[in-house]
Amino acid sequence: MSLPRAPFHASYVLPIAAATPQLRALTGYLKRLGRVMEDVIVVDGSPGEVFDAHARAWSGAVRHIRPAYRTTNGKVGGVMTGVRAARHEHVIVADDDVRYRRAQLARMLALLHTHEVVRPQNIFRPLPWHARWDTARSLLNRLAGGDWPGTLGVRRSILLDAGGYSGDVLFENLEMVRTVRAAGGREAVPLDLFVERRPPPARHFLSQRVRQAYDEWARPARFAAQLALLPGGLLLSLVGGPFALGAAAAGSVAVAELGRRKAGGRTAFAPSSAFWAPVWLAERAVTSWMALGTGLFLGGVRYRTTRLRHAATPRARLEQKVQTALENQRLETSGTSAA
Structure with missing residues (x-):
């Protein structure tokens, strides 16, 4: 008989803020994680009754704590609470819809030995229509x-030395990666490391279309290219008619x-997934302009109550901020050593 x-x-940080108890969705997974990871932290910003229900169900298997920081983007406060509380240098941060298996955790942690931040590939399981669309x-x-x-996987020390990452932005994963890189960290993007993610309800998926398009304000060249999709499609239709649009759609399927x-994706993505590329591009052609108007005229995209x-x-501003934090950290360390 083999030994367990x-x-x-390593540490696993799961930030959550739920309006209703997530016992059925998460309890089994957290108990399995507690047997595989030495330190599992659920940072729970749920209302009192929901928090208490979670505590009763999970406290024996994981560390269940309240967020210690308030940020405009509440997820960041939860993540930084968990990272500061983590008992290990190597930390995996994951949303409540992510489902790791042991082999994937092992690969993430192995990559954290040679990199400071790791960005794997999520795949949706199961695959309702809207998950195929987003795929x-x-x-x-x-x-x-x-x-x-x-x-994401991240080394605790580099994120703390950099002063954490901003909780006042929408695209928080990009913000964390950029912060680590600004601090001199190396990023790994293993396209063949597939980690399952549960798709949201269709209604929630639809409500996120403009918000996801708004993320691209962080990457101006990409945002400009997506803004060009709508006028480009209209021009193509006027010049070439339906045939030209059909050829462009077929081209997008081929690219997808x-x-x-790439990188073994045929083992993870359904063959039909690429056929949804024209649908996603048509969505982004419209929602990019909605995101532009939201930024110019409404002062930003809605996030909860703000x-x-x-x-x-x-x-440039982020790099300056991180370098200042690193310099302060060096001064503090040298002062402590001198004392």
Whole structure:
């Protein structure tokens, strides 16, 4: 009989803020995580009764704590609470819809030995229609620097030395990665590391269309290209008619299929996924202009009870902020050593 494998000497941080108890969705997963990871932290910003229900169900398997910081983007306050509370240098941060298996955790932690931040590839399981729609975005992103998942791996020390990352921006995963890189960290984007994610309800998916388009304010060149989709499509229709539009749609399917085939993606993405590329591009052609208007005339995109103006901190300002934090950290360390 084989002996049970020891848990990983690493921390797992799950920030959550739920209106109703998430016992059925999360309890089994958290208990499995508690057997695989030495330190599992749920940072719970849920209302009192929901927090208490979670505490009763989870406290035996994980550390269940309140957020210690308030940020405009509440997820960031939860993440930084968990990172500061983590008992290990290597930390995996994941949304409540992410579902790791042991082999994927092992790969993430191995990459954290050689990199300061790791960005894997999420795949939706199961695959309702709207998950297939959003998968097309992932396939295209695989050809353009990698997708943005609901989970990252990060070294605790570099994030803390950098002063954490901003909680006043919408695209918080990009903000964390840019912060780590500004501090001199190396990023790994393993396109063949597939981590499952549960799709949201269709209604929630639809409500996120403009908000996801607004993220691209953080990447002006990409935002400009997406804004060009609508006038470009109208011009193509006027000049070439339906045939030209059909050819462009077929071309987008071919490009998405290249993304599906890259880095072993055929084992993870359904063959039909690429056919949703024209649908996603048509959506982004419209929602990019809505995101532009939201930023120019409404002061930002709605996030819970407020609006967030900035998708991410401009690079130059972020680098200056991080270098200042690192210098303060060095001065504090040298002062402590001298004393």
